Structures are given as C-alpha cells and as structure tokens.
Amino acid sequence: MPELSEARPDGGSNGTALKIDCDVHPGVPTVEALMPYMDDYWVDEFRNRQIDGLEIATYPPNAPLSCRPDWRRDGERPGADRDQLSDVVLDTFGSDIAICNPVYGGLVALSEQMAAVLCRATNCWIAEQWLDRDPRLRSSIVVPAQNPILAAEEIERCAADARFVQIMLLVANELLLGRQYYWPIYEAAQKHGLPICIHAGSMYRYPTTPSGWPSHYLQDYAATPQLFTAQMQNLMSEGALARFPGITFVLAESGISWLPPYMWRASRTWKGVRGEVPWIKRAPSAEVRDRFRVTLQPFDVTDDHDRIEKLVEQIGGEHMLLFSSDFPHWQFDGDDPVPSAMPEHLVRKMRTDNPLSIYTRLREDK
C-alpha cells in the first residue's frame, strides 16, 4: 500500500491544524484514460461501440457551472489537469488534504456490468494517476449503485487502500436510497467505517423534479435540495439509519439553507405519525444533526455574519459543516471558498475538526 502523506491530525505541513477540502472533482479526460484498468473485453467494447463522453448529464462539460472560467483549459475536460487541481485546491486555497469525488459515467450507466467496470476503472485510475502522484489527495470510492452487490464488492476491493476515505453515491438513483435494495452498500460501508457521501447528480431515471421535467438547467440545479430532502427522509424512514448506526452520511453540493425548514417540518410531522416508523426514536431534527454532514459549496446563504450565525443556530449544527471548494465547479470567485462573513469559529470547525471527526481514515497513521 502506498505511503500516506506526512500530514497528521495534530498539524498540517505548516505546523497548524490540518485543513481538509471535502469535495473536489478530478475530471476523467476520456474513456481511453480508463482502459488500462479494464479487461480486454471491455476495452474492445468501448472502442467497437465508440463510447466516450461519459460525463454525467448533471454537469455538462460546457455548462458555466461545470467549470469556473479561469480554470478552463482549451481542449480539456474540467478538472482533468492534476497539477492545476493541486495548485488551486491545495496551494491557493491552503488545504493540506483534498478528497476527490470523480463524478463520471459509471455512476449512471444503464448497464449494470458497464457501470461496475467504469466505477472500478475510475477508482484504479484515481489511485494511480492522482493519489500516487500527490500524497495530499484522498478519494471517495465510486460504486455502481445500479447493482448494490457489485457496489459492495468494489467497496471491499478499495477499502484495503486507506486513501479511499468514503463511498460516493449520487443523490438521484433508481430507487430512494433508504430502500433495503441498497443495504449491501451500507453493510460494506459500516464494516469498513466509511462515511457515505451523497453527491448532487442524477441517473436521470426520473424527471429532476418530482412533478415533471423542467425546461432549464437553472431549474434542475436549483431544485436539487428536493432530492436531498427526499433521501434524508427516506434513509431515516426506511430504517437505514437505525440498521447502520455506524454510518455518517455526507451531503455534498447540496447547499445548506434548506435544512431548517425541512428539519422543522419533519420533526413536527413525526410527532403525529411516529407509529409508522417506530425505529425513529428521536425527532428527525436530532437524527439529522447526529447522522448527516453537509459540504460548504455551493453556500446558498447571503454573505452576512449574522445571517450565517442564525442559520447555523437553526440547524443546530456547527459540527455539521464540512469545508469544500467544489473545484472546478463555478460556485464562487476569488481565492477563498469560505464566504468572507463566515464566523471564525465555524471556519476552524469546518476545515479541521468536523472532517476529522467523521473521516477516521484521515486520523489514522497507517
């Protein structure tokens, strides 16, 4: 197993607290880049069928949000340049560690087998082409949720490498994520102490709103909190949280501002219908605070000190925020992903304490 970075929980490279970026996106340049990690059958199939361009439809490469203009490289997929990612995310933003979330076609392919092949190849590619070359990088394990048995096998395969620190799923799949259909994934996650990251993005098996297809990218992206709400509620209600008490769920690129109204409504409703879901033994707001975390960007709150404090107070969740730049997505300008009005005590927590509290592999000296 490759050596881990010299970075330690007790101090980053500059002797201060370890700073962690919990959501960055390396771009797979072409399917050709993954072929060294596939068997011959699949190499030939991708070539014979001339399949490429497997970026997921949630992030079309040319969409403004998919890449900040000053980070675009002519002829390259967003985030495909490893040196650029390290320069921006680690050196410019001042993080000691960054967690890669490679959002790519294996997560959405209709064929279960092709999905598994692509996810496996993506994990191998990340390990060899990124983690081996910059010891400050870590990664999520991408898995084919289209087939939870194969997904669990991929978790087993990758979990041996401590640089994989969590498992990534998309927020919109073929079923709601609390269903027992998905529990093999959670069995494997709990066994290895890995958080589950639920990232924005859809398999597009259903419209992007529960009431039908919208016409614009704006609607897709702005309506995303509905999906996160549904998954949070479903993981609780179907008993997945109760069955897998060791798993923390990270909502990535979910935004934050929608949390208080959801928590209020869920807790209020639960009081009257608790008997439907007796495994929920405390108010949903308490479950959310205990079992879920959220990444910083896109930060969908006005950059105003008092409003941010108020929101975090309403969530009851200073411990819930995880710093993220969401590189290369265009969520902010300038060189600091943290909004200028963010209270200092929250910055320290989100950059260091909160990530370390859930990413146990970042604390381990293996």
Added chain:
Amino acid sequence: MVQSERRLKRGRQGEFVSKHVVARVEDIGPGERRVVTVRNRPIVIFNLDGEFFGLLNRCPHQAASLSQGIQAGFAIAEVPGTERCIRRGEFIRCPWHGWEYDIRTGQSWCDPESILVRRFKVERVPGSELVKGPFVAETVEVSTDEEYIYVEA
C-alpha cells in the same frame, strides 16, 4: 348523599386539593373512559384493567379533548420487520395531531421532558369508607354498599 366537610390539603404543586367522588367503579368499565368536571376542570378518567388514571382533558399542544382520541398501544421496533405493539390500550392519541400520551404518567412520547398532560390522582374507595371523609361528592349519589372512584383535584 354523604356530605363531608371540605378539608383541603396541599397537592404536588402546593395548591389546595380535595377528594372528589366522581363515579361508581362500575360506571367506567375496563378499557373505557369518562370525562368529569372537578373544580371547573375537565378530567378524563381511564380504566386500565381495573386501575384508574386521570388526565386533564386538554392536549398541551392546542387544547384538543384527549377523550376524543384513539386509545392504543405503543409501537416499537429496532428496524423494519421487527414492529411490535406493547402496553396495549395504555396510550391516548390526541384526536387532532396524533401526539401520544402515556395514560399512566401523562407524559408525551415525542418530548416527555417538556410536553406532558397534567395528571390527577384517581383512586377507588368503598362506599363504607366515604363517611370517614374527607370527600366531596357533589354529583354522585353514594351508598355504603358500592365502590366509588374519587379524583384528587
């Protein structure tokens, strides 16, 4: 009719309470309930297998009459597929929003520390004891050969 001098004693919260005969035991059968008014307060009396309990007939949420709610057991489970019902009939669900209250304690299940219904002590007493007092029996005809229910309020 037994007339007793109203000798007051202090209740749990320091207020004066007295013992009010509100019904004959046979008026409220096992599993049944009845609303009585004592010192202008509506109190719902429950019979749980011969044990009597009294709650203020007002949900602390929005004051619905708890006596109109469904009396049921309590659902428990660790995960889906392990659902069980315990303490059948010992919880009253508010008819408006379904909040559950433990008839024995008045405590809500959703937030037992801060949401609870006021509880009144309810006891059985033979008619022959009533003459010894102190009891208030303003609305119930009492005779010495029957058993009665009184509420401390």
